[in-house]
Amino acid sequence: MSTVPEPELILEEDDFWEKYKTPLLAGTGLFVACALGFGVWTATTQAKAEAAAREFAQADSIESWENVVSAHPGSMPAADAILRIAAAQRDAGELDKSTASFRQFVELFPEHPLAGGALLGVAQNQDAAGQSAEARATCQSVVTTYPDSFAAPYAAYMEAEILLRDFQKDEARRSFNMVTTQFPSSPVARMAAGQLSRLGPDSAAGSPR
Numbered sequence: 001m002s003t004v005p006e007p008e009l010i011l012e013e014d015d016f017w018e019k020y021k022t023p024l025l026a027g028t029g030l031f032v033a034c035a036l037g038f039g040v041w042t043a044t045t046q047a048k049a050e051a052a053a054r055e056f057a058q059a060d061s062i063e064s065w066e067n068v069v070s071a072h073p074g075s076m077p078a079a080d081a082i083l084r085i086a087a088a089q090r091d092a093g094e095l096d097k098s099t100a101s102f103r104q105f106v107e108l109f110p111e112h113p114l115a116g117g118a119l120l121g122v123a124q125n126q127d128a129a130g131q132s133a134e135a136r137a138t139c140q141s142v143v144t145t146y147p148d149s150f151a152a153p154y155a156a157y158m159e160a161e162i163l164l165r166d167f168q169k170d171e172a173r174r175s176f177n178m179v180t181t182q183f184p185s186s187p188v189a190r191m192a193a194g195q196l197s198r199l200g201p202d203s204a205a206g207s208p209r
Contacts, residue, residue, distance in 0.1 A: 052077040062088050079109045086121060090128075099125045116146030120155050132162050153179055153186035160192065164199075173199050 052068065056077035059065050065081035065088075072078045086101035102125070105118040112118075123138035135158070142155035160175030176199070179192035 049075065056081055059084075074108070079105065079112055079114075082108070083114065083118065086118070090121070090125060095125045095129050113149070116142050116149030116151035116155075119146070120151040120158070123155060123158060127158070127162060132166060135159075136162050153183035153188050156183065157188040157192055160195070164195070169199060170202055173202055 052072035052075045055071065056065075056068050059068055059081065062085050065085045068081040069078045069085075082101055082105045086098045086105065089095075089098035089101060099122050102118045102121040105112070106115050106122075109115055119138060119142045123135045123142065126132075126138060127135035139155040139159035139162075142149070143152050146152055156175060156179045160172045160179065163169075163172035163175055173196060176192040176195045179186070180189050180196070183189055
């Protein structure tokens with residue numbers, strides 16, 4: 001059986017190639033260009049990530065952390081640098097600046113695992129500044145916005161402590177109780193249970209109806 005193509009078939013293949021070779025070659029070139037472009041993009045992205053990580057590792061001051069943030073916006077090293085800045089500012093007693101940095105972190109990285117912790121940092125700064133009502137509101141925001149974060153039970157416990165310190169025993173009792181029921185496996189659940197034991201029963205529960 002002959003395997004030589006028929007002359008008509010050869011002519012049809014030649015016609016097909018002549019007719020479509022330009023778009024076919026253009027499509028192949030586009031694919032190659034895209035593949036090369038993706039390779040360059042991947043290499044560039046990796047290089048930028050490595051540079052950001054290297055600069056963050058070498059940074060040891062607010063100024064150097066700020067350089068990381070400005071040079072590598074949106075990167076994980078930039079996120080870490082903002083948290084370092086906020087902590088350093090708080091340690092220096094610059095609570096307003098620290099609060100602004102924590103809020104910047106939450107705004108830029110709302111899905112970051114430490115976003116709830118940054119918002120808790122805002123509450124701690126507010127409490128340190130004597131703004132107990134604002135601190136309580138921020139603690140509530142941590143619990144409602146980031147209920148599954150590590151910071152949520154600590155925020156709930158902090159709110160209860162503020163209430164207790166402000167002599168709102170019944171409200172504090174309810175907040176401590178929420179910690180034990182909503183976050184039973186958290187490290188602060190046992191502390192909340194201890195506070196409930198010391199506070200005793202709710203005064204409203206024992207009052208005559």
